Amino acid sequence: QEQLDESGGGLVQAGDSLRLSCNDPGRAFSNYIMGWFRQAPGKEREAVICISGIGGIMNYAASGKDRFTISWNNAENTVHLQVDDLKAEDTGVYYCAARLPLCSGPAVNYLTWGRGTQVTVSS
Numbered sequence: 001q002e003q004l005d006e007s008g009g010g011l012v013q014a015g016d017s018l019r020l021s022c023n024d025p026g027r028a029f030s031n032y033i034m035g036w037f038r039q040a041p042g043k044e045r046e047a048v049i050c051i052s053g054i055g056g057i058m059n060y061a062a063s064g065k066d067r068f069t070i071s072w073n074n075a076e077n078t079v080h081l082q083v084d085d086l087k088a089e090d091t092g093v094y095y096c097a098a099r100l101p102l103c104s105g106p107a108v109n110y111l112t113w114g115r116g117t118q119v120t121v122s123s
Contacts, residue, residue: 003024003026003027003112003113003114004022004023004024004027004096004097004098004112004113004114005022005023005024005114005115006020006021006022006094006095006096006114006115006116006117007020007021007022007023007117008020008021008117009093009094009117009118009119009120010118010119010120011120011122012086012119012120012121012122013086013121013122014086014087014088014121014122014123015085015086016086016121017082017083017084017085017086018082018083018086018119019080019081019082019083020036020080020081020082020083020094020096020117020119021078021079021080022034022036022078022079022080022081022096022114023076023077023078023079024077024098025077027077027098028077029053029072029074029077029078029079029098030053030072030074031053032053032098032099032100033050033051033052033053033098033099033100033101033102033103033104034050034051034070034072034079034096034097034098035047035048035049035050035051035096035097035098035099035103035104035110036048036049036050036068036070036079036081036094036095036096036097037094037095037096037097037107037110038090038092038093038094038095038119039092039093039095039116040089040091040092041091041092043092044107045095045107046060046062046107047060047104047105047106047107048060048061048068048081048094049061049068049069049070049081050070050103050104051070051071051072051079051103052102052103056103057070057103058103058105060105064085064087067083067084067085067086068081068082068083068084069081069082069084070082079096081094081096083119086119086121087121087123088121088122088123089121090119090121091119091120091121092118092119093116093117093118093119094116094117094118094119095113095114095115095116096113096114097110097112097113097114098110098111098112099111099112
């Protein structure tokens with residue numbers, strides 16, 4: 001089920017930062033768990049980080065956890081993913097997803113997804 005809308009991807013240089021956005025005008029994000037996932041070419045979709053409506057955060061990044069920051073803007077009904085010091089291995093399609101009631105790592109536990117936004121990091 002696709003209802004979310006990601007944006008902010010693009011072609012960037014290694015070391016740059018990028019802020020991705022996820023929006024759904026019909027959904028009050030503060031009532032959901034919002035997760036960011038990414039899928040590198042030829043690999044499975046993996047969890048990056050998620051946030052609850054009360055601000056609880058689970059960071060699933062296998063390495064460089066401090067490079068990933070999630071936040072949400074209630075007024076804009078938008079969830080953001082900030083990725084700093086981008087590396088070539090960050091290349092992939094980034095998705096946001098929603099679920100209830102708790103953060104979860106496996107992608108199969110999320111029912112609502114966006115179509116993704118491509119991030120390409122050149123070294």
